[in-house]
Amino acid sequence: MRRNAIVALAGGIGAARFLQGLVHVLDPRQVCVIGNTGDDAEMHGLHISPDLDTVTYTLAGLANPRTGWGIRRDSFRCLESLKALGAETWFQLGDRDLATHIYRTERLRKGDSLSEVTGKIASVLNLRSAIIPMSDDPVRTRIRTPSGELEFQTYFVKRRTRDRVTGIRFQGAEEARPAPRALEVIAKAKGIILCPSNPFISIGPILAVPGIREALRQRRDSVAAISPIVGGRALKGPAARMMQSQGMPVTPLAVAALYADIAGVFVIDKEDRKHAREIESLNMRPVISNTIMRGLPQKKALARLVARELGMRA
Amino acid sequence: MRRNAIVALAGGIGAARFLQGLVHVLDPRQVCVIGNTGDDAEMHGLHISPDLDTVTYTLAGLANPRTGWGIRRDSFRCLESLKALGAETWFQLGDRDLATHIYRTERLRKGDSLSEVTGKIASVLNLRSAIIPMSDDPVRTRIRTPSGELEFQTYFVKRRTRDRVTGIRFQGAEEARPAPRALEVIAKAKGIILCPSNPFISIGPILAVPGIREALRQRRDSVAAISPIVGGRALKGPAARMMQSQGMPVTPLAVAALYADIAGVFVIDKEDRKHAREIESLNMRPVISNTIMRGLPQKKALARLVARELGMRA
Numbered sequence: 001m002r003r004n005a006i007v008a009l010a011g012g013i014g015a016a017r018f019l020q021g022l023v024h025v026l027d028p029r030q031v032c033v034i035g036n037t038g039d040d041a042e043m044h045g046l047h048i049s050p051d052l053d054t055v056t057y058t059l060a061g062l063a064n065p066r067t068g069w070g071i072r073r074d075s076f077r078c079l080e081s082l083k084a085l086g087a088e089t090w091f092q093l094g095d096r097d098l099a100t101h102i103y104r105t106e107r108l109r110k111g112d113s114l115s116e117v118t119g120k121i122a123s124v125l126n127l128r129s130a131i132i133p134m135s136d137d138p139v140r141t142r143i144r145t146p147s148g149e150l151e152f153q154t155y156f157v158k159r160r161t162r163d164r165v166t167g168i169r170f171q172g173a174e175e176a177r178p179a180p181r182a183l184e185v186i187a188k189a190k191g192i193i194l195c196p197s198n199p200f201i202s203i204g205p206i207l208a209v210p211g212i213r214e215a216l217r218q219r220r221d222s223v224a225a226i227s228p229i230v231g232g233r234a235l236k237g238p239a240a241r242m243m244q245s246q247g248m249p250v251t252p253l254a255v256a257a258l259y260a261d262i263a264g265v266f267v268i269d270k271e272d273r274k275h276a277r278e279i280e281s282l283n284m285r286p287v288i289s290n291t292i293m294r295g296l297p298q299k300k301a302l303a304r305l306v307a308r309e310l311g312m313r314a
Numbered sequence: 315m316r317r318n319a320i321v322a323l324a325g326g327i328g329a330a331r332f333l334q335g336l337v338h339v340l341d342p343r344q345v346c347v348i349g350n351t352g353d354d355a356e357m358h359g360l361h362i363s364p365d366l367d368t369v370t371y372t373l374a375g376l377a378n379p380r381t382g383w384g385i386r387r388d389s390f391r392c393l394e395s396l397k398a399l400g401a402e403t404w405f406q407l408g409d410r411d412l413a414t415h416i417y418r419t420e421r422l423r424k425g426d427s428l429s430e431v432t433g434k435i436a437s438v439l440n441l442r443s444a445i446i447p448m449s450d451d452p453v454r455t456r457i458r459t460p461s462g463e464l465e466f467q468t469y470f471v472k473r474r475t476r477d478r479v480t481g482i483r484f485q486g487a488e489e490a491r492p493a494p495r496a497l498e499v500i501a502k503a504k505g506i507i508l509c510p511s512n513p514f515i516s517i518g519p520i521l522a523v524p525g526i527r528e529a530l531r532q533r534r535d536s537v538a539a540i541s542p543i544v545g546g547r548a549l550k551g552p553a554a555r556m557m558q559s560q561g562m563p564v565t566p567l568a569v570a571a572l573y574a575d576i577a578g579v580f581v582i583d584k585e586d587r588k589h590a591r592e593i594e595s596l597n598m599r600p601v602i603s604n605t606i607m608r609g610l611p612q613k614k615a616l617a618r619l620v621a622r623e624l625g626m627r628a
Contacts, residue, residue, distance in 0.1 A: 045420030075391055081413030085438050095409045099395030102416075106359030124399050 006307060007032045007189040011202020012039070012051040013068035014228060014236045015195035016058035019129075021299025022193075023059060025314040026307055028128035032185050033059075034212075036197075037114065037133045038141035038170055038205025041153045043091050044082060046101040047108055050153075051202070052118055052133055053100060060125035071096045090158045115179045132185075134206040137176040141205050142169050152201070161238040165245050168200055173208040178215075186215040191310025194225035196291060198239040199258050207262075216262035224265035224306050227252035230291055231271040253278045260284060265309050267291060267302075318344055320626060321503040325350045325516020326365040327382035328542060328550045329509035330372035333443075335613025336507075337373060339628040340621055342442035346499050347373075348526075350511075351428065351447045352455035352484055352519025355467045357405050358396060360415040361422055364467075365516065366432055366447055367414060374439035385410045404472045429493045446499075448520040451490040455519055456483050466515070475552040479559050482514055487522040492529075500529040505624025508539035510605060512553040513572050521576075530576035538579035538620050541566035544605055545585040567592045574598060579623055581605060581616075 006026060008019060010033050023031055036051040050069065057063040057071055064072045074094025083089040093101065100121060107117045113136040122131050143155040144167035155163060186192060197203050207213045216223055232250050234240040240250045248254045252268040253275045259266070260282040268275060269291040276286040287309055293299045307314035320340060322333060324347050337345055350365040364383065371377040371385055378386045388408025397403040407415065414435060421431045427450040436445050457469040458481035469477060500506060511517050521527045530537055546564050548554040554564045562568045566582040567589045573580070574596040582589060583605040590600040601623055607613045621628035 044416050045423055046416070075389065075409065077389055077409040078392060078413045078416070081410040082417060085413060085417045085435065087413075087417060095389065095391035096395045098412070098416075099392045099399060099401075102358050102360070102392070102412075103396060103399045103401060109359055121399065 004190045004312065005030050005032055005185065005188070006191050006193060006310065006312060007034060007185050008193045008195055009034050009197075009203055009206050010051070010055055010195045011036045011197030012054040015051075015197045015202065016055045016063065016068065017293050017299060018195050018226065018303060019055060020058055021293065021296065021301070021303035022307065023129055024296070024300050025304040026312060028059070030312075031129040032189070033129060033131045034179075034182055034185070034206060035118075035131055035133055036202050036205050037135060038139050038201065038208075039152045039156065040138070040140065041091070041151065043093065043101075043153075044087055045105070046098070047105045048091070048093075048101050049104065049114070049118070049133070052131065053097070056118070056122050056125060056127060056131055059127050059129055059131075060122075062125065070094050091153060113180075115181070132179045132181055134179060134182060134212065135176040135209045136179050137172060139173045139176045139205055139209065140171040141201055142171050144168065156201075161241070165238070165242050168204065170205050170208040173205065174210065176209050178209050178211045182209075183211055183215045186212070186219060189219070189222065190312060191307070192216060192219055192223045193306055193310070194223065194259060194263060196226040196228040196235055198228060198234070198237055198242070199255050200239065200242050213262060220262055221264045222310060223263040224267060224287070224309055225256070225259045225263040226267040226291060226302070226306065227255050227269065227272070229255055230269040235292065251275060253282075256282055256284055267306060267309075318504045318626065319346055319499065319502070320344055320505050320507060320621060320624065321346045321348060321499050322507045322509055323348050323511075323517055323520050324365070324369055324509045325511030326353070326368040329365075329511045329516065330369045330377065330382065331607050331613060332509050332540065332617060333369060334372055335607065335610065335615070335617035336621065337443055338610070338614050339618040340626060342373070344626075345443040346503070347443060347445045348493075348496055348499070348520060349432075349445055349447050350516050350519050351449060352453050352515065352522075353466045353470065354452070354454065355405070355465065357407065357415075357467075358401055359419070360412070361419045362405070362407075362415050363418065363428070363432070363447070366445065367411070370432070370436055370439060370441060370445055373441050373443055373445075374436075376439065384408050405467060427494075429495070444499075446493045446495055448493060448496065448526065449490040449523045450493050451486060453487045453490045453519055453523065454485040455515055456485050458482065470515075475555070479552070479556050482518065484519050484522040487519065488524065490523050492523050492525050496523075497525055497529045500526070500533060503533070503536065504626060505621070506530060506533055506537045507620055507624070508537065508573060508577060510540040510542040510549055512542060512548070512551055512556070513569050514553065514556050527576060534576055535578040536624060537577040538581060538601070538623055539570070539573045539577040540581040540605060540616070540620065541569050541583065541586070543569055544583040549606065565589060570596055570598055581620060581623075
């Protein structure tokens with residue numbers, strides 16, 4: 001890792017959009033992403049790492065800009081044929097994207113670690129930022145709903161997050177070890193960013209890996225979290241509904257409370273400036289910005305602000 | 315299996331072309347193919363069964379008519395991306411074709427047998443003929459050459475059969491059991507055909523599965539073999555060179571001798587009528603025909619002749 005590096009804890013699409021700005025305002029080699037693997041899944045016998053791939057494809061400039069996931073202009077011929085064979089195909093896998101999964105699955109079966117494979121894929125795609133999974137051990141997010149416990153992708157993609165969430169657990173987290181470099185990059189980073197991702201299902205699994213939360217706590221003054229809640233709504237996905245079903249108010253403050261032990265800085269949208277005082281009461285420094293990233297200029301502006309708050313030249 | 319069924323022992327492209335004729339002159343439900351799996355291979359962690367797929371795709375009308383293998387009008391986007399990831403991609407795998415391999419690999423890993431998976435694929439593709447692998451156990455053809463022993467596909471595809479063959483062995487054959495229905499269909503068939511496939515690497519592996527050769531021997535009078543050698547040349551592939559390197563004359567007679575214990579009928583091309591007497595000397599009944607199949611009419615004519623020789627109405 002470069003000196004003066006920024007480490008970013010990231011989920012999928014929301015995080016990737018922010019990171020796109022970050023690698024524009026910093027030398028991309030200064031950016032190291034620790035990615036969520038709680039939403040990893042096996043599909044058709046292949047190991048899928050949706051969040052790692054979303055970040056990788058986005059930073060490589062390959063992502064489908066319309067959906068945020070997958071590869072732009074990909075085709076779905078293999079998936080069509082799998083469907084004809086009776087396979088479940090609610091999880092969209094493009095032909096080019098499949099190569100990533102086939103390659104990863106083979107390498108993992110041959111004994112490579114997820115860190116090694118993730119690094120190799122990033123390097124082939126000419127990524128200049130580092131991307132490491134939160135853990136090389138399997139951690140699987142499982143969603144409790146009134147109709148039973150669901151595998152994450154079943155909840156998220158197949159059932160389109162329509163179930164009420166009554167609980168979340170990270171299967172395997174207790175025995176998981178942080179990926180080899182994860183604790184070291186956190187300890188040595190100039191600053192650490194919790195991307196504007198879902199706190200329960202994107203950042204939550206990363207913090208559930210033993211050692212990571214404690215490592216961040218040690219760096220609290222250098223950790224900035226960006227609120228994924230703006231004006232009572234989630235920037236993306238089911239975060240707001242998850243908060244409601246847990247009886248939490250849908251406010252940046254409620255998210256800040258989840259991070260109060262690990263983040264000294266909390267970035268909220270201008271629309272939420274009324275919460276600044278409450279955030280101070282959590283002993284966090286509120287930073288007010290425009291956090292809705294419609295295009296690259298907004299992504300860069302937000303990234304620049306956060307990087308500067310962490311003492312970077314950006 | 316239907317009453318009055320024909321069982322055909324088949325390799326890949328040459329056999330598939332003949333079988334295309336056979337299912338036109340018989341009710342396709344009367345045809346049961348026992349396919350070679352000696353050329354099965356693992357590519358990118360996926361289980362490939364090239365000969366089973368060639369026969370399946372051909373009988374399903376999906377085969378690429380130009381190459382004989384793969385699926386017509388397939389694309390190769392996934393393979394291009396695998397190549398970018400540094401994977402070896404000399405074995406061409408189309409996007410649609412890959413679905414077959416992904417599906418097969420997952421089902422095998424989950425404990426299904428190759429017979430079950432092969433049957434399921436055939437059924438999805440609306441095949442009316444039965445296709446069963448020679449064995450559900452792994453048998454792998456390995457080719458000895460002056461530069462060492464090669465995996466079959468390395469010899470056949472990567473190195474384009476250019477090595478001199480000094481020996482062939484069927485790894486795993488001794489412990490392999492015939493696929494569940496193989497001996498039964500041979501025992502009950504009205505007639506059995508050894509397709510015009512390479513005797514060493516297409517029919518050879520099937521005969522190497524313990525029990526199959528003996529089962530054919532019991533049915534010798536109802537077994538017809540079609541010479542893959544015409545006028546001193548192989549219809550396709552390296553059969554002629556393999557015969558030469560073993561010091562065999564490149565004649566139908568030499569092939570007939572390989573089958574003399576199991577086939578009572580031997581079909582040769584008109585061009586080779588001079589060998590008829592020698593074939594009789596092996597106690598085989600020579601049948602003279604046009605065995606070069608340029609189009610469907612020739613395929614049908616040859617199939618009809620062979621079927622009638624075996625007592626079928628065709």
